[in-house]
Amino acid sequence: xxxxxxxxxxxxxxxxxxxxxxxxxxxxxxxxxxxxxxxxxxxxxxxxxxxxxxxxxxxxxxxxxxxxxxxxxxxxxxxxxxxxxxxxxxxxxxxxxxxxxxxxxxxxxxxxxxxxxxxxxxxxxxxxxxxxxxxxxxxxxxxxxxxxxxxxxxxxxxxxxxxxxxxxxxxxxxxxxxxxxxxxxxxxxxxxxxxxxxxxxxxxxxxxxxxxxxxxxxxxxxxxxxxxxxxxxxxxxxxxxxxxxxxxxxxxxxxxxxxxxxxxxxxxxxxxxxxxxxxxxxxxxxxxxxxxxxxxxxxxxxxxxxxxxxxxxxxxxxxxxxxxxxxxxxxxxxxxxxxxxxxxxxxxxxxxxxxxxxxxxxxxxxxxxxxxxxxxxxxxxxxxxxxxxxxxxxxxxxxxxxxxxxxxxxxxxxxxxxxxxxxxxxxxxxxxxx
Amino acid sequence: xxxxxxxxxxxxxxxxxxxxxxxxxxxxxxxxxxxxxxxxxxxxxxxxxxxxxxxxxxxxxxxxxxxxxxxxxxxxxxxxxxxxxxxxxxxxxxxxxxxxxxxxxxxxxxxxxxxxxxxxxxxxxxxxxxxxxxxxxxxxxxxxxxxxxxxxxxxxxxxxxxxxxxxxxxxxxxxxxxxxxxxxxxxxxxxxxxxxxxxxxxxxxxxxxxxxxxxxxxxxxxxxxxxxxxxxxxxxxxxxxxxxxxxxxxxxxxxxxxxxxxxxxxxxxxxxxxxxxxxxxxxxxxxxxxxxxxxxxxxxxxxxxx
Numbered sequence: 001x002x003x004x005x006x007x008x009x010x011x012x013x014x015x016x017x018x019x020x021x022x023x024x025x026x027x028x029x030x031x032x033x034x035x036x037x038x039x040x041x042x043x044x045x046x047x048x049x050x051x052x053x054x055x056x057x058x059x060x061x062x063x064x065x066x067x068x069x070x071x072x073x074x075x076x077x078x079x080x081x082x083x084x085x086x087x088x089x090x091x092x093x094x095x096x097x098x099x100x101x102x103x104x105x106x107x108x109x110x111x112x113x114x115x116x117x118x119x120x121x122x123x124x125x126x127x128x129x130x131x132x133x134x135x136x137x138x139x140x141x142x143x144x145x146x147x148x149x150x151x152x153x154x155x156x157x158x159x160x161x162x163x164x165x166x167x168x169x170x171x172x173x174x175x176x177x178x179x180x181x182x183x184x185x186x187x188x189x190x191x192x193x194x195x196x197x198x199x200x201x202x203x204x205x206x207x208x209x210x211x212x213x214x215x216x217x218x219x220x221x222x223x224x225x226x227x228x229x230x231x232x233x234x235x236x237x238x239x240x241x242x243x244x245x246x247x248x249x250x251x252x253x254x255x256x257x258x259x260x261x262x263x264x265x266x267x268x269x270x271x272x273x274x275x276x277x278x279x280x281x282x283x284x285x286x287x288x289x290x291x292x293x294x295x296x297x298x299x300x301x302x303x304x305x306x307x308x309x310x311x312x313x314x315x316x317x318x319x320x321x322x323x324x325x326x327x328x329x330x331x332x333x334x335x336x337x338x339x340x341x342x343x344x345x346x347x348x349x350x351x352x353x354x355x356x357x358x359x360x361x362x363x364x365x366x367x368x369x370x371x372x373x374x375x376x377x378x379x380x381x382x383x384x385x386x387x388x389x390x391x392x393x394x395x396x397x398x399x400x401x402x403x404x405x406x407x408x409x410x411x412x413x414x415x416x417x418x419x420x421x422x423x424x425x426x427x428x429x430x431x432x433x434x
Numbered sequence: 435x436x437x438x439x440x441x442x443x444x445x446x447x448x449x450x451x452x453x454x455x456x457x458x459x460x461x462x463x464x465x466x467x468x469x470x471x472x473x474x475x476x477x478x479x480x481x482x483x484x485x486x487x488x489x490x491x492x493x494x495x496x497x498x499x500x501x502x503x504x505x506x507x508x509x510x511x512x513x514x515x516x517x518x519x520x521x522x523x524x525x526x527x528x529x530x531x532x533x534x535x536x537x538x539x540x541x542x543x544x545x546x547x548x549x550x551x552x553x554x555x556x557x558x559x560x561x562x563x564x565x566x567x568x569x570x571x572x573x574x575x576x577x578x579x580x581x582x583x584x585x586x587x588x589x590x591x592x593x594x595x596x597x598x599x600x601x602x603x604x605x606x607x608x609x610x611x612x613x614x615x616x617x618x619x620x621x622x623x624x625x626x627x628x629x630x631x632x633x634x635x636x637x638x639x640x641x642x643x644x645x646x647x648x649x650x651x652x653x654x655x656x657x658x659x660x661x662x663x664x665x666x667x668x669x670x671x672x673x674x675x676x677x678x679x680x681x682x683x684x685x686x687x688x689x690x691x692x693x694x695x696x697x698x699x700x701x702x703x704x705x706x707x708x709x710x711x712x713x714x715x716x717x718x719x720x721x722x723x724x725x726x727x728x729x730x731x732x733x734x735x736x737x738x739x740x
Binding site for chain 2: 077078080081234235236241243244247249265268269272276277291294
């Protein structure tokens, strides 16, 4: 069989879900990744720069050690944009960690096909059988489908794509603000502070099955806390492109403002149709990615979003500057939240590895890795910080969600988002930015 | 539920339904004539949109030229799939060809979509057909692009209808659809007719892909959901029916999908559509035929002197 034919067969077999060990390396999505191939030069960053900015003392770095890190992303399907960007962040981190004298981390890619529960569960099982002790997950551990596998094989999982909400599952840790709860608390405060005419707010959100009731309940509570009312709530499907029915219902409900919780390029499709339908009320979403802005075009001009976004226009600390410069050099793209999160989460894994090594532990044990996290649930971050000090994020060891992380309200501003307010987890410390 | 909401949803249903009608007519003519369950219709849909978008945005070709190239690419892809994949498989598989072709079509789509991602990345692209402006009529809002989509879809369906009804090619296609063995005896070449049918069906599919790319965006998985609706429309309209009839089934599906939003959340609209298809498929061979027989038997029969 020729190489081309063999590749075609491999593509079909792997993409059809006939997962075999070789699929992890030759899946179509990995082939798609070839365009952003793992950086060899770590984006022009030297090991010394990394050790200096992170303040490492050169001990227990894991030099020469081989470490398998699972990474389960939306490599195919409507969320494949995420997979590509998140993979870029992790690959850059792997190269920089090695340059800084860290372990030789092998990223074992798996595809959950953009929220396919079966694919997520299978990925967890395959990684567990493969002896992987640590995993970077996305889509909240593929909306929970990976949880049993993570617990069964005791794999420490950090999810840079979503918070844990009320899950708090064993071995699973959400590294972002809680989506969308933390976002809408800030958004409601922003409307309250800037436009007294806004009284009734509609919530448009993606279907998350049993979590829908939690989302609505938390939204109602946040409305009550800010003295606003619910105009309507509309559930949509992940990956939807046609929002005509939702928009007709919104027109009928006639809210003063809309909070939009959908992800990926979906906000782009929504806003394009929202503006074309002649609707002009304020919309604050929970996410911004440039691909969605490209889908929406000028319809995104008045779109605002509230989230823990990585602002490439304003790197807040020395590490975020280093990350930004190296990412741009390596991929010729500005990094977004998804790249930044998987970059810093890979570094967080290295931090945990160093802690385990310092105690003479076994890094192939997910349990020992998790214990090291619980002992000190604090990590360095490319978010927050100051001009001379890197930022930090902290985790709650009961809920497995983030307790400290900077969030903001941004205006889309023609593809150059501009921050107009800042707040913390749960809407705390809200402040307008002039 | 307000009248304005009903009108708005009905307008959305007509727009979506016209799009489904075009897809269903294209898919139906292929399935009805060749018997191929052509799932790679989704790949053709996507490929046409990508060729158009790439030529328009990267090649800086004006839309008429880029769109024409997209349509030609779609037709060429459809013909190539029939000539070099389906036909050899059909000859080799005999009675099992329906399943063999469906499986190969599925694999081809998965591979093709991934190749498109490899070549053009997973980033979304755009197609600009016209200046999109909102239009407001009696509280109902739609866009200039929506008007263009509806007009284009029905124009193409009418053209297909006319081609099948009034041209030699159309008569040959209908002959091959009715009885390919008899058509061969009469001197027609079903293999050549199949190629023509794939070209026509893929052309319509390509047009739908380009319109969809202009309305939403161009991205690798854009063809998967629409092609499922094409199946539904083709089955509901009847694979042996005239394109206009299939088109009306598409319009009906669009209206049902959209107006279901009055009663259930839009997330369940697909469930409503498939429920309608299921009920129709269950009832059609039984009750509707029996109903027709009842009506016929109740009518006066001149042969009996009534």
